[in-house]
Amino acid sequence: MRIDIITCVPKLLEGPFSHSILKRAQDNGLAEIVVHDLRKYAINKHGQIDDYAYGYGAGMVLMVEPVEKCITELQAERDYDEIIYMTPDGERFEQRIANQLSMGENLMILCGHYKGVDDRIRQKFITKEISIGDYVLSGGELGAAVIADAVLRLLPGVLNDETSALSDSFQDDLLAPPVFTRPAEYDGMNVPEVLLSGHEAKIAEWRFEQSLQRTKERRPDLYQKFMDAHPEIPAKKGKKK
Incomplete structure (x- = not known):
């Protein structure tokens, strides 16, 4: 380009x-x-x-x-x-x-x-x-x-990880979930256990729930837009865990 x-x-x-x-x-x-x-x-x-x-x-x-x-x-x-x-x-x-x-x-x-x-x-x-x-x-x-x-940054090859841009905030009208890196424990605060589990399906579910919750709290307009576009998602989704 x-x-x-x-x-x-x-x-x-x-x-x-x-x-x-x-x-x-x-x-x-x-x-x-x-x-x-x-x-x-x-x-x-x-x-x-x-x-x-x-x-x-x-x-x-x-x-x-x-x-x-x-x-x-x-x-x-x-x-x-x-x-x-x-x-x-x-x-x-x-x-x-x-x-x-x-x-x-x-x-x-x-x-x-x-x-x-x-x-x-x-x-x-x-x-x-x-x-x-x-x-x-x-x-x-x-x-x-x-x-x-x-x-x-959306062009193929620009980012080292081809899937990185797809998980950015706003790509699907949701804010990105929280992210963590080493160390696993800092000042009494621990990385959520699910992220250390290696279980891809559970990690994906956790990230989706976190995205919903963060969007609901910080951008209720986006949250409502997403929920309107996805009536198949139960309203209970996005509750804080």
Whole structure:
């Protein structure tokens, strides 16, 4: 998969893609992340990419011309499954969307900045608008990094354990169960005996019960969604043990 990210502050994205899983994915040829500096498409020698908003009001707006130049140049090189705009009024990002995006080959992400981008860009080019939460950041760069991380880790071969992503929180509308590692006893607290039993079926049942309980306590909205989708599961499931 290739992800092209358009931004006016590319240095904000140097860290997230230079370490850990995303770096390994790129080193192993499983993913390509290309960051494009919007100022290279400025309308004049002064590097201008924004201007005051029509109708007054505080804040600057990214101009049509630089963004259009960058997008059309990239579109001439490849077809994109989605052209995404990071914006607070977009669809809230969740695991379902990450799963959908991971099925594509080429994604483009436009990072909003200042007061956003001229709306005509959104009307002409953008196919999907995404928000990572109900709050406002200085720009869309951190949100773009979140999307890239959530999507690329789902690609086959990116994680060392192929089944790891399938057991993450939200994959089936449930939160992940608690996890433990060595030592088996710490400060009077013991690892649940079932996890030491080696009995795969009992361990799977315990993890499912724990996921239900944790989701019921912490995200009752998700719990209800899951239970509505699975009427075959008795209501007594998810009780604390």
